[in-house]
Amino acid sequence: MLSLTGLTRRYGSLTALDSVSLRLAPGARHAVIGPNGAGKTTLLNLIAGTERPTHGSVVLDGRDLTRTAPARRARRGIARSFQQPSVIAELTVLDNVVLAGWRHRTAHTGGGAGARALFRTGVRRRQRAEAAHRQLAAVGLAGYADHPASSLSHGQRRLLDLAAALATRPRVLLLDEPAAGLTDRDVNRLLEVLGGLPDDVAMLLVEHHTEVVSELADTVTVLVDGRELVAGPVQTALNHQAVRDAYLGTGADAGAEPGGAP
Numbered sequence: 001m002l003s004l005t006g007l008t009r010r011y012g013s014l015t016a017l018d019s020v021s022l023r024l025a026p027g028a029r030h031a032v033i034g035p036n037g038a039g040k041t042t043l044l045n046l047i048a049g050t051e052r053p054t055h056g057s058v059v060l061d062g063r064d065l066t067r068t069a070p071a072r073r074a075r076r077g078i079a080r081s082f083q084q085p086s087v088i089a090e091l092t093v094l095d096n097v098v099l100a101g102w103r104h105r106t107a108h109t110g111g112g113a114g115a116r117a118l119f120r121t122g123v124r125r126r127q128r129a130e131a132a133h134r135q136l137a138a139v140g141l142a143g144y145a146d147h148p149a150s151s152l153s154h155g156q157r158r159l160l161d162l163a164a165a166l167a168t169r170p171r172v173l174l175l176d177e178p179a180a181g182l183t184d185r186d187v188n189r190l191l192e193v194l195g196g197l198p199d200d201v202a203m204l205l206v207e208h209h210t211e212v213v214s215e216l217a218d219t220v221t222v223l224v225d226g227r228e229l230v231a232g233p234v235q236t237a238l239n240h241q242a243v244r245d246a247y248l249g250t251g252a253d254a255g256a257e258p259g260g261a262p
């Protein structure tokens, strides 16, 4: 479904990502790990379209999206959570999810007052609200539907952002450090939600917490200095000696958070 070939991104003399290839089938649960500066966010940027590769291609279902704008990629089913500011503080929690789904279907990418006014008076608002309620229930925020998004805690905002991404019914879900800064309770909720993703959705997870990776991912790519060090089944990759040396530190417990994490 998603095919990345030879993705390379240079910033001047620095090669942030060096010829990385990856294929994600529907239902894939893939994690990308690596120390700070390894190129993980750059990889997500190249897939989402907020950055263009110096070389290489991004193909979804046979369609070359390498030069396609982020909004069009989103319409093709690539959703990203946790780095883009999709939570609008002045809207209610429910309206944030309704707006995300509505924007997606209407390809409305602007977030201005005009878009919001149109959204408030739009047709089929009730159906959209019902679907949004279901998404909120899935992330444990049903009780906050009518609260302003600004009243949510950090962890709740992240879960709301995830609900908003899921409201677009993605085919590929890109997650950028979803567990960062979450309480244990919110991490558990996150694991539940992501563990229950539809079977046809492919998930690409960038995450420092190896226990979250072990829980959610079937396969892993380990990046170091922009290059793929190891790729394969999650436990094989995490226990690979080169990974333990380069990423976790020789002799470190593979379940521990890497020393390079913020």
Ligand SMILES: Nc1ncnc2c1ncn2[C@@H]1O[C@H](COP(=O)(O)OP(=O)(O)OP(=O)(O)O)[C@@H](O)[C@H]1O
Pocket (backbone or CB within 6 Å): 011, 014, 015, 016, 034, 035, 036, 037, 038, 039, 040, 041, 042, 043
């Ligand atoms: N816009 C940019 N201009 C110049 N250099 C950049 C830019 N974006 C990223 N880099 C550099 O590219 C390298 C890879 O960065 P990237 O953010 O992809 O790493 P990362 O693995 O996500 O790191 P972290 O875990 O710290 O988020 C780093 O050396 C970074 O400083």
